[in-house]
Amino acid sequence: MIKKIIVLFMISLLFFNPIFANDELIEQLNNKINILEELVNTQKNQLTIKDSIITEKDNLIEKNKIQLQLDSLLVKSQNVQINQWKNITKQDSLFINNLKKQNELIKPKWYENKHIWFCYGVLTVLGSSYIVKNTLN
Numbered sequence: 001m002i003k004k005i006i007v008l009f010m011i012s013l014l015f016f017n018p019i020f021a022n023d024e025l026i027e028q029l030n031n032k033i034n035i036l037e038e039l040v041n042t043q044k045n046q047l048t049i050k051d052s053i054i055t056e057k058d059n060l061i062e063k064n065k066i067q068l069q070l071d072s073l074l075v076k077s078q079n080v081q082i083n084q085w086k087n088i089t090k091q092d093s094l095f096i097n098n099l100k101k102q103n104e105l106i107k108p109k110w111y112e113n114k115h116i117w118f119c120y121g122v123l124t125v126l127g128s129s130y131i132v133k134n135t136l137n
Helices: 002-015 023-106 114-136
Strands: none
Touching: none
């Protein structure tokens, strides 16, 4: 076990020794590090943009939930109004039917016509006048 650790230590010193590193390798590593940092920064920016979009969508969802509740309350109140109007319509139709029945009861019969009674009165007066005239002659 100790031999393996020593071998690994020697290999790490061999590859990471500053003697073997050259300037081009260091520049390439710096360029790659810079590229990776820029990539990380752009991804962070994208994440913040996506987070802001998510919060906007969450706000929109909350607004829609509130609007849904308001709409459901509106529908319930309109259903109540519709039922009230139906009840009023039923009551009105019953009232109209009662008025029709009362109209039939109140409407005068054919023999209760004032013209007939007038003619009957005129005939009575003329008939009694005729009888009196013939009796006196």
